[in-house]
Amino acid sequence: MKAVGILGLLVYTVGTFGFAALLTLWWRDPGGLRKPRDCGIQSRWERLGAGTAMLLISLVWFVTNALAVLLRLGGHENRSPLDVLVFWLTFLFPPAIMHLYYSEAREALGRSPGPFWRAALWPAYIVTQLVAAWTVLTFLQLLPQSVAMTSWAADLMIPVAYFVAVGYAVAIRVRSASFGETPRERRWRLGNTTLWLVLTALILLIFTTMSTGAARSNATVAIFIALADVAMRSMPLFFMFVNTYFDNRFKFFDLFVKRGLSLLLTITVLTATFALFLPVLGNVPGWAAPWVWAVVLLPVATVVPWVYGRVADMLDRRWLGRRFSPVEAVKQFLSALRSATSEAQLIERGEQGLSEIFGAPASVRIGAATSEPSFAVLQEIPIRAGDGSRGMFLMGPRASEAPYFSQDLALLASLADVFASVLDNLRLQQRKLEQDKLAQELTLHASRSELRALRAQINPHFFFNALNAIAGLIHKDPVVADRTIEQLADVFRYALRGAESEWALLNDEIEFVRAYLDVERARFGSRLTVDVHLADDVRGARVPTMVVQTLVENAVKHGVAQVRGPALVRIDARRLGDHLVISVADNGPGFQQPSARTAGPKAGGYGLANIRRRLEGYFGTAANLTIERNQAEGLTVAAVSLPLGAHVRSLAPDGAVPEAVS
Known part of the structure; x- marks a missing residue:
C-alpha cells in the first residue's frame, strides 16, 4: 500500500505544480486565459469566475491530497483537518463543474441556455455544501447524530452529486452543441465523454466495494481500490489536459505541459538515483555524506536538462505541430524575405x-x-513600429489542427518585428532608388540628389548582420532580441527622416548613433565598449544629418570589426573656440595597410569623401575633416570641425537650411 501512496504523492505533486504554474502564468498574463465573449448582461465573474474558481479548487485539492499522503506515509493514520478539507472539496467539485459547463454553454450560444440551467446551480451549491457542513460537524462531534450513519449518508451523497453533475454537463453540452462539428471538436467531445465515463466507473467501483466491505477482507482488492482512488482523485488533471488541448482554453498550455514533464522527469530520475545508491551509500560517515551525494547527483543535474530539451523538441515537432525551432524559424523567415525587391514580393x-x-x-x-x-x-x-502599426499577420487553422499556444504567439510577434524591420529597410532602399533615378533624370541637380541619397543610406551588411545577431539571441535571450529589434527599427526610422532633412540637432544625431551602436553590440557582444561625451553647450547645435553616423560606421567597419579582443569606440563633441569639434576614435589597426582609411587629403573612402564634399559645400574652407593616428593611446581618430554661427549654403533641392549652425 505504501507503493500506491508514493504513486499518489507523485501524481498529486505534478498536479500541484501544474495548477500552480497555470495560475501563476494567468496572473502574469491575464490574456492567457481564454475569455468568453460578452453576452450582454453576463458579469465579469460569470464570464471568468467559473474557470478561475475551478483552477483554485483543483490547486487546493492536489495540495491537500499531497499533504494527506505525506502524513499517512509518516505514520499519522488518524483523521486530520486535511481529511476534512478533502471531504469538503469533494462536495465542492460537482456544483463548480456544473457552473463551468453553464458558463461555456452561455459562451457557445451567445445567450443564456435557459432559466432552468441557471436555476439548477444554486440548489446544487446549497445542497452539497449543507451535506458537507452537516457531515463535517458530525465528525467533529459538534452535532448529536451518529457518526456511522452520517458517514454512510455522505458516502451515498458523493456519487449522487457527481452523477447529477455528469448528467447536467452532458445535457447542457448537447443543448449548446452546434451543427457541423470539426474533427477536432468531435475528438474533444469524445475525450470529455470518455473521462466522464471513467469517472463514473471509478465512483461506482469504489462505492460498491466499500459498501460490501470487500476491500477490508482481500488485500489484492484493497490495492486495486487504492489505485482506483488515486486515479479518481487525479481526474481534474486529466480533464484540464483534454479540455485545454482541444478547446485551447489556455494559450500557455505548451509551457504547462513542458514544465509538468520537466517536474515528472526530475522526480523520476531523482527517485531512481536515491533507490539505486541509498543502499550502497547508507553507511557513509555523516561528514562525508554531503560531498558523496553531491558527486552522485552531479550527473543527474547535468543530464536532466539535456533530456528535457530533447523531449521538449520532440513534443514541439510531433505533437504541437512545430516544424522549426525559434532560431530555425527566424532564419527560414529571413531567407524567404531577403531577396524581395518590392513590397508586393x-x-x-x-x-x-x-x-x-x-x-x-x-x-x-x-x-x-x-x-x-x-x-x-x-x-x-x-x-508594429515605433510610430504605429504597419499592418497585420492573419493566421488560419493549422494543417495539424494544433492550436496556437504561447510559444507560437511569441514567435509570431518576433517574426512580425523582423518583417517590420525588413519592410522599413526595403522602403528605405526603394526611396534611395527613386532618388538615384531622379538624380539621373535631373542632371542639373545630380550632386544634390546624390548627397541626399547618401544621407539615407545605411550599409545593408549592417542590416543583415544585425538580423543574424537577433536570430541568435531569440533563443538565448529573447528580451535582448526584442530590444535590439526595436533599436534597429529606430535606426531606420531616423535614417528615413534624415533623407528628408538636411540638418539635425547634434543631440538627436548622438542619440541616433547610440541606437546604431546598441544594435552593433548585439553582434559584437560585451567586447564592444562605447564611450560618449557630449558637452552641454553644444547639444542644441545644428549639424549636417548622418555625419556622425558615417564616422561611427567607418570606425566599426574598419576598426572594431578588425579587432579580435576588446574593441573601443569613443565619441567626443565639444566647443573649441568658435568651432564645434566632433571626433570618433577607435582602437582598430590604424594605417599599417593601404585601405579606405589611408591618411591624406583624399582619405576616407566613399562615405568620408561625401562628408568632405558636404562640408565644402556648406562652409567652404571653414570646416574640415581630419583622420589621425594617436600612437600613444593606439587610437585612430576621425574628427570634423564646423564653424559655430557661420552662414551656410544649401545643397538640398528644397533649399531648407538654417541661417547658422548654432
Whole structure:
C-alpha cells in the first residue's frame, strides 16, 4: 500500500505544480486565459469566475491530497483537518463543474441556455455544501447524530452529486452543441465523454466495494481500490489536459505541459538515483555524506536538462505541430524575405514563409487593406513600429489542427518585428532608388540628389548582420532580441527622416548613433565598449544629418570589426573656440595597410569623401575633416570641425537650411 501512496504523492505533486504554474502564468498574463465573449448582461465573474474558481479548487485539492499522503506515509493514520478539507472539496467539485459547463454553454450560444440551467446551480451549491457542513460537524462531534450513519449518508451523497453533475454537463453540452462539428471538436467531445465515463466507473467501483466491505477482507482488492482512488482523485488533471488541448482554453498550455514533464522527469530520475545508491551509500560517515551525494547527483543535474530539451523538441515537432525551432524559424523567415525587391514580393514571400513555418494559411496585410482572407482567421498579430502599426499577420487553422499556444504567439510577434524591420529597410532602399533615378533624370541637380541619397543610406551588411545577431539571441535571450529589434527599427526610422532633412540637432544625431551602436553590440557582444561625451553647450547645435553616423560606421567597419579582443569606440563633441569639434576614435589597426582609411587629403573612402564634399559645400574652407593616428593611446581618430554661427549654403533641392549652425 505504501507503493500506491508514493504513486499518489507523485501524481498529486505534478498536479500541484501544474495548477500552480497555470495560475501563476494567468496572473502574469491575464490574456492567457481564454475569455468568453460578452453576452450582454453576463458579469465579469460569470464570464471568468467559473474557470478561475475551478483552477483554485483543483490547486487546493492536489495540495491537500499531497499533504494527506505525506502524513499517512509518516505514520499519522488518524483523521486530520486535511481529511476534512478533502471531504469538503469533494462536495465542492460537482456544483463548480456544473457552473463551468453553464458558463461555456452561455459562451457557445451567445445567450443564456435557459432559466432552468441557471436555476439548477444554486440548489446544487446549497445542497452539497449543507451535506458537507452537516457531515463535517458530525465528525467533529459538534452535532448529536451518529457518526456511522452520517458517514454512510455522505458516502451515498458523493456519487449522487457527481452523477447529477455528469448528467447536467452532458445535457447542457448537447443543448449548446452546434451543427457541423470539426474533427477536432468531435475528438474533444469524445475525450470529455470518455473521462466522464471513467469517472463514473471509478465512483461506482469504489462505492460498491466499500459498501460490501470487500476491500477490508482481500488485500489484492484493497490495492486495486487504492489505485482506483488515486486515479479518481487525479481526474481534474486529466480533464484540464483534454479540455485545454482541444478547446485551447489556455494559450500557455505548451509551457504547462513542458514544465509538468520537466517536474515528472526530475522526480523520476531523482527517485531512481536515491533507490539505486541509498543502499550502497547508507553507511557513509555523516561528514562525508554531503560531498558523496553531491558527486552522485552531479550527473543527474547535468543530464536532466539535456533530456528535457530533447523531449521538449520532440513534443514541439510531433505533437504541437512545430516544424522549426525559434532560431530555425527566424532564419527560414529571413531567407524567404531577403531577396524581395518590392513590397508586393515581400508580402508574398512573407505569407509563404509563415505558411511553411506554421503549416497554416497566412495573410500579410500592410496599411488599410479591406479584402477578407479566404480562410477562417484564428490569430491576428500586429506588425508594429515605433510610430504605429504597419499592418497585420492573419493566421488560419493549422494543417495539424494544433492550436496556437504561447510559444507560437511569441514567435509570431518576433517574426512580425523582423518583417517590420525588413519592410522599413526595403522602403528605405526603394526611396534611395527613386532618388538615384531622379538624380539621373535631373542632371542639373545630380550632386544634390546624390548627397541626399547618401544621407539615407545605411550599409545593408549592417542590416543583415544585425538580423543574424537577433536570430541568435531569440533563443538565448529573447528580451535582448526584442530590444535590439526595436533599436534597429529606430535606426531606420531616423535614417528615413534624415533623407528628408538636411540638418539635425547634434543631440538627436548622438542619440541616433547610440541606437546604431546598441544594435552593433548585439553582434559584437560585451567586447564592444562605447564611450560618449557630449558637452552641454553644444547639444542644441545644428549639424549636417548622418555625419556622425558615417564616422561611427567607418570606425566599426574598419576598426572594431578588425579587432579580435576588446574593441573601443569613443565619441567626443565639444566647443573649441568658435568651432564645434566632433571626433570618433577607435582602437582598430590604424594605417599599417593601404585601405579606405589611408591618411591624406583624399582619405576616407566613399562615405568620408561625401562628408568632405558636404562640408565644402556648406562652409567652404571653414570646416574640415581630419583622420589621425594617436600612437600613444593606439587610437585612430576621425574628427570634423564646423564653424559655430557661420552662414551656410544649401545643397538640398528644397533649399531648407538654417541661417547658422548654432
